[in-house]
Amino acid sequence: MAAHGSKxxxxxxxxxxxxxxxTKFVAASITGSSxxxxEGIHSLVDTGNQGLLLYGMRKSARPADKKHPFGYGAELYFWAFVVALLIFAVGAGLSIYEGxxxxxxxxxxxxxxxxxxxxxAALCFEGWAWFVALNEFRTTKGKMGWIEAVSQSKDPTVFTVLFEDSAAMLGLIVAAIGIAISHFFHIPWMDGxxxxxxxxxxxxTAFLLAxxxxxxxxxxxxxxxMELEIRSIVSAHPAVTMVNELRTLHRGPSEILVTLSLDFENSMPVSKLEAVIADLEDHIRDRFPPIRRLFIEAQSHKDHLDIAKQMDEQA
Known part of the structure; x- marks a missing residue:
């Protein structure tokens, strides 16, 4: 998902x-409803959470430097995890204590x-925000089921807001039922x-997000x-005899690191090998712009297997 969509x-x-x-805090102070x-605490925590997600997006966009050579993309994931902790510690904790x-x-x-x-009024506002988040999530979901789409998503901002708003609407319904029973049936503890x-x-919600x-x-x-297509691009090149290994890693929603170990034609001179690697990099980057770091290693298939065996023995 593009950054502007997440924002x-x-x-x-x-x-x-x-x-x-x-409005919830004003209503709670007037009526004394637990x-x-x-619900006021819940909405306040959600407000702070959105601020943290925006902060995480800004910090994760910083360019790579000497101390962090692969960039700061993963910082967004850290702040999304902090959001989950805040929902649990502050939102859930205070609500249960008050109840x-x-x-x-x-x-x-x-x-x-x-x-x-x-x-x-809150249900209308939350419903609108939930609908916006749902539409954005649908653009990336494709043919996947909802649970699979959340599991495969690499952008925590959208599914975090979607989860928060879903929990908020459930909370509003529960609050309305509790207040109604407490008042109309004279059972005051139902509010708690x-x-x-x-x-x-x-x-x-916090557990799922965490x-x-x-x-x-x-x-x-x-x-x-993506991995299958990268393998297909590399395997189709006439100078490549074997894809020894392909590893990918998301450093952010739209920032991917890729490493490739390839076995090339043995008779190829170094100058041609360099040209082949450059050609492969161009093809892969053109096809997948989110790939920000791409490392291609020339290694015989036998040497690769020997090293892999040694690593297994040391593990």
């Missing part, structure tokens, strides 16, 4: 959550009208119970389709 999703969520968090307070306090010491919610008005459920929703971003932080390969 559009984040800006939409940032604008919506900023307005929503203010569920509404949890337990309300269940242990329940008190009735005053006129809930303002709560329902705020929740309805709704806050606990909101916290559990946030905890589950799981996905952990894989990106550790390092994930490019798609199978």
């Amino acid at each position: 559009k999703v984040i800006y939409a969520a940032l604008a919506g959550n900023t307005l929503i968090s203010i 569920a509404m307070l949890s 337990i306090s309300k269940v242990l010491e329940p008190h009735p919610v005053s006129d809930p009208t303002i709560n329902f008005v705020v929740l309805g 119970a709704a806050s606990i459920v909101i916290g559990i929703i946030l905890a589950c 799981y996905e971003t952990k894989g990106l932080l550790i390092g994930e390969a490019a798609s199978d389709e």
Whole structure:
């Protein structure tokens, strides 16, 4: 996904959550609703999260330097992981704490009208932000299923916002149900119970985000389709006799590192070998612009197997 698409999703969520968090806190202070307070905390955390994602995108765009020769692309993955931790520690933790306090010491919610008005407005804002994120995610999903698309995605900004907004809408529904039961059926502790459920929703969201971003932080390969096509490009060259090894690594959503070990024709002079490698690099980079670093090693297939065997024995 292009960077401008990711930023559009984040800006939409940032604008919506900023307005929503203010109105939720005002409503919570007027009515004393624990569920509404949890929703305010939720929206405030989401607002901060979008700021962190934008910061991560800016920092990851820095050019490579001597200390970081492969660039800063992976910094976006770090900040996405921090977002998951914040959702769990702040959003889920405070919501569950507030809910337990309300269940242990329940008190009735005053006129809930303002709560329902705020929740309805929030649902509209969150729905709009969710729809923007969903449309952006669909552009990269292709024919893959939703779970597979999230698992294969290398851009955490979009699926993070999509998860956050999905959790937000579920939280709004839970808050509305809890407040309604608390007020109309005179069961004040249900307001606190709704806050606990909101916290559990946030905890589950944080776990999913942490799981996905952990894989990106550790390092994930490019798609199978890309690797197959790179192999096809290289194997089709008449000077290449064997593809010994192909390794790919995403350093960012649109920043890929590729290493190739190739067995070339033995009779080829060095000057021609250099020209062949340059030609292969041009073909691969033209086909896949996100490949920012490409290293091609000339190595006989036998030597490659011997080294691989030695590495296995040392492991």
